Amino acid sequence: MGAPKLLAGLCLSVPVLLLIVMVVLIGADPGQACAAAVSGGMQEPTGQSVAGLNDRQLQLARNGVVIGKQRREPEQVIIAELAAQATESTLRNLANPTVPESLRYANDGLGYDHDSVGPHQMRASVWGGAGMVSLMNPVYQINWFYQQADRYAGQSLSSPELAQAVERSAPDVYATQMELARRLYAMFASIDPPSVTGTTGGLQPSGCGSEGSGAPLSGDDGAFGAAVVAAAQRWIGTPYVWAGGDVTGPTGGGFDCSGLTLYAVYQASGGRIRLPHYTQYQQDSRQARPVPFADRQPGDLIFFTKPGKSASHHVAIYLGHNASGQDMVLHAPDVAETVRISPLAAVQGPDRLVVRRYNTSPTTAPAPGRSTRPGPAGRD
Known part of the structure; x- marks a missing residue:
């Protein structure tokens, strides 16, 4: 998210107002967001293929579609969410070295745009009140997009216009991803959310357990x-x-x-x-x-x-x-x-x-035959 998104977020910078908004829109307990979207967080292979996208990316797209259908969002809104993900992060749950805490969560790679993290590149300086456990949770970020999009219901915005209204990035940038977004929607639109819930085999949503993108990394x-x-x-x-x-x-x-x-x-x-x-x-x-x-x-x-x-x-x-x-x-x-x-x-x-x-406890000995005296520094 660039500077325009920061300016938009500053409207909510008063701590009390930010807390109220986060509680009402998303919920203070990230576990509730996980529980509310069980069918949207499957981590099984999609069984689909799209040139240039790996299965982790397709899983994020599938989650975007299924969560949208669970929320009864219109088709054009779900397509807007897919276009936004594709534009912001190329359908990846990105950590960011500028936000070191984000590196503690399983991710699909690193982004370097200001302090933005996750598939929708939410800025930690704006939305950080939710906690990094939420910001690195793809299910949380997908729900965030839909919650923001619902504010524009009734305004007859096209999918790229809606993505721009929510994300506030460069003008017309989301229109370039419309063909891919429509293709991804068509690929997963036949999924029935209730039936997905029954076939997850007890798996928690992505980012809501011990495995998957967005989950805390194990140990220290x-x-x-x-x-x-x-x-x-x-x-x-x-x-x-x-x-x-x-x-x-x-x-x-x-x-x-x-x-x-x-x-x-x-x-x-x-x-x-x-x-x-x-x-x-x-x-x-x-x-x-x-x-x-x-x-x-x-x-x-x-x-x-x-x-x-x-x-x-x-x-x-x-x-x-x-x-x-x-x-x-x-x-x-x-x-x-x-x-x-x-x-x-x-x-x-x-x-x-x-x-x-x-780590801080001895685990391996020096390789046999290696000297322990100080050696030369740097390259060679």
């Missing part, structure tokens, strides 16, 4: 990873300095790659994890847990090793996927560059990747 890994990202992202734009960075921040005017990661992990752990200033020794730390690449989460460290070499030469902080599905990392790249966010593929090249996750 999600919270710790979010803290690692939050600690590092404040230094975006800081110059690369070889051997730069310690537990207090930049040294010599900047960071190198392992200086940035040791700082972020130290800060996220409240000083309980103090990594050495060398990539391979960080990778071999007793507090580093090996993680399969497929199980990577925001805040994990990714180590890069050149072909034919045994020691890593670079490290980056994993951020998750962007709206296009690309893996993104935060790192201090090299001399004459600055701390930045980059696509993982652009950093990797032919390197071998290893993922490590950190």
